[in-house]
Amino acid sequence: MRQALSISTLARSAGVTSKTLRYWERVGLLPKAARTHTGYRIFGAEANHYIEFILKAKSVGLTLAEMKRVIEFARQGKNPCPQVVQWIDEKDRAVEQQVHSLRALQRRLWWLSAFAQSLL
Secondary structure, three states, X not given: OOOEEEXXXXXXXXXXXXXXXXXXXXXXXXXXXXXXXXXXEEEEOOHHHHXXXXXXHHHOOOOHHHHHHHHXXXXXXXXXXXXXXXXXXXXXXXXXXXXXXXXXXXXXXXHHHHHHHHOO
């Protein structure tokens, strides 16, 4: 028999809120939870794997929609890696542009600071 986890136990162990888990379930990132006779959600142990994936994907900047596509690919037996590589490359380019913009801002701040210092 598989281990059943209450939503509060699962949320606590994952470091997220129960509200977050309900949302992830509603949008299809988590498998539908079974329900007790009183209506409480009971997740199977496999939900931990989904949560681990979601948290790792979130840490590299994947959107919830992108995560959902990865899960859909996996459920269909398809390899999601080519799509994930494309998304990561796009995010890398965006980050590089942000770094470039921030470096330009930093140079302007240094100049402004030096100018202000010269007026003292």
